Amino acid sequence: MHILIIEDEPKTGDYLQRGLRECGFTASLARNGRDGLHLACEEDVDLVVLDVMLPRMDGWEVLASLRAQASTAQLPVLFLTARDEVQDRVRGLELGADDYLVKPFAFVELVARIRTLLRRGPVREDDVLRIGDMEIDVIGRKVRRQGRAVLLTAQEFNLLHLLARREGQVLSRALIASQVWDMNFDSDTNVIDAAIRRLRRKLDDPFDLKLIHTRRGMGYVCEAAPGEPQPESLR
Structure with missing residues (x-):
């Protein structure tokens, strides 16, 4: 399964990409919202791990753009962000996020949530x-x-x-x-x-x-x- 990570913090992005690949996923990394949106629309992506505070286009805008396009409207999106206020979580879910995980996080929990979303969605890869x-x-x-x-x-x-x-x-x-x-x-x-x-x-x-x-x-x-x-x- 192909996971797209949209994360501008270098250490966090590299850590997520390396860890997900070690778990058997294909993992791509975009370091700003505009590049992330382009990759999500152009590549064969199964799930997006998305930060909120991003340069060039923030996570809210990326998610809204994904949901507005037929080709990505059903693409699972998991917010991974330090924005931990209740209103932020509500906003993310109302915009169409499938899950919302707050930093700092346990990597094993992130992987468990990703696997749950992939099993749930229509894009699940055949076993x-x-x-x-x-x-x-x-x-x-x-x-x-x-x-x-x-x-x-x-x-x-x-x-x-x-x-x-x-x-x-x-x-x-x-x-x-x-x-x-x-x-x-x-x-x-x-x-x-x-x-x-x-x-x-x-x-x-x-x-x-x-x-x-x-x-x-x-x-x-x-x-x-x-x-x-x-x-x-x-x-």
């Missing part, structure tokens, strides 16, 4: 993803092909999960780097290509149907369809 003859148990973090277990490391599973939940979409190296490795993509590094090669050896090489394909100059896509032939150097 099992199926592409071709592959089955991914999202909760158990297990992968099978043709009924045979495919043993992956935690990072390999995160990479496959990102590709699979965006089935048919070409994902750039920059996006993969930011979502799986929490890093900016450097064109001089081959970390993404090397990780794809390792995943292919386990997931694709033992089977006739190939699921992970390269789109030259664009990135990678997971789908049960023929892809471009892979040079030996990329396998």
